[in-house]
Amino acid sequence: MDGHDLRLRVQDLSIEFGGLKAVSDFSCELYQGELVGLIGPNGAGKTTVFNMLSGIYVPSSGEIEFRDRKGSTHHAGKINPAKINRIGIARTFQNIRLFSNLSVEDNIRIALHSSRNSGPVDALFRLKRFRADEQRMIAVTHELLSLFNIETKKYELACNLPYGEQRKLEIARALASNPCLLLLDEPAAGMNPQETENLMKLIRFIRNEFHLTILLIEHDMRLVMGICERLMVLDYGRIIAAGTPEQIQKDPAVIKAYLGSEAING
Ligand SMILES: Nc1ncnc2c1ncn2[C@@H]1O[C@H](COP(=O)(O)OP(=O)(O)OP(=O)(O)O)[C@@H](O)[C@H]1O
Numbered sequence: 001m002d003g004h005d006l007r008l009r010v011q012d013l014s015i016e017f018g019g020l021k022a023v024s025d026f027s028c029e030l031y032q033g034e035l036v037g038l039i040g041p042n043g044a045g046k047t048t049v050f051n052m053l054s055g056i057y058v059p060s061s062g063e064i065e066f067r068d069r070k071g072s073t074h075h076a077g078k079i080n081p082a083k084i085n086r087i088g089i090a091r092t093f094q095n096i097r098l099f100s101n102l103s104v105e106d107n108i109r110i111a112l113h114s115s116r117n118s119g120p121v122d123a124l125f126r127l128k129r130f131r132a133d134e135q136r137m138i139a140v141t142h143e144l145l146s147l148f149n150i151e152t153k154k155y156e157l158a159c160n161l162p163y164g165e166q167r168k169l170e171i172a173r174a175l176a177s178n179p180c181l182l183l184l185d186e187p188a189a190g191m192n193p194q195e196t197e198n199l200m201k202l203i204r205f206i207r208n209e210f211h212l213t214i215l216l217i218e219h220d221m222r223l224v225m226g227i228c229e230r231l232m233v234l235d236y237g238r239i240i241a242a243g244t245p246e247q248i249q250k251d252p253a254v255i256k257a258y259l260g261s262e263a264i265n266g
């Protein structure tokens with residue numbers, strides 16, 4: 001890996017809420033095509049890290065440098081969520097956020113909209129380019145929904161999907177914005193073990209297929225260790241360990257944080 005592959009460099013990121021430091025001096029580098037796990041006990045600060053990376057929270061201090069597909073560098077710590085999405089960072093939420101009263105298909109189309117090439121003028125006059133775009137939208141929506149095996153549900157309202165499928169739709173929607181960095185916050189929460197296993201395989205497949213960089217928050221230690229090349233462990237807002245799954249599994253600080261090795265090996 002060299003400097004060209006660098007996607008994200010985070011340096012000493014901190015944030016406090018009313019005097020309480022939720023995240024302290026979080027640093028990491030993510031490279032093109034990596035699948036990295038972010039783990040840690042409840043309240044460790046994992047979602048807060050995502051909220052800073054995705055422009056929802058402004059860090060109290062620290063730097064977030066993001067390199068987009070064209071190689072331009074952005075100081076992401078000061079960019080609002082809509083713009084963050086446009087530069088190529090997409091995320092899903094621990095508590096699903098969909099347009100619940102829109103159809104499955106429309107949830108995807110809204111996200112695709114932000115990645116369109118043609119502008120409003122073309123749309124008004126229905127120029128040739130727009131028609132090509134419209135065809136592209138239909139095709140891409142079909143592909144994304146098929147990938148997650150929810151293509152047959154495309155006319156259903158998002159709120160009528162079973163929970164596991166809503167989670168899949170949320171990931172599909174994140175992909176529709178054409179990201180190069182995808183942040184997944186407990187994507188398998190609420191799924192049964194079989195669905196979870198399938199989803200993890202799919203996440204790996206997506207990374208391989210679309211050459212994405214993925215940062216994954218996941219509670220199931222066994223699963224996250226099975227699919228990630230690297231892991232970072234947060235505890236009380238600080239990184240207490242980072243390394244390969246093998247290294248993390250043996251790390252005394254990690255074992256202590258999880259109150260015994262059971263949670264890790266089991
Ligand atoms: N907007 C906020 N205002 C005040 N405190 C907050 C806010 N957001 C997060 N926190 C606090 O920051 C800490 C980290 O929370 P966070 O949600 O990031 O943890 P987490 O690692 O994602 O936990 P979980 O595994 O339960 O999802 C917690 O103590 C939480 O209460």
Ligand SMILES: [Mg+2]
Nearest residue numbers: 046047048094
């Ligand atoms: Mg969380």
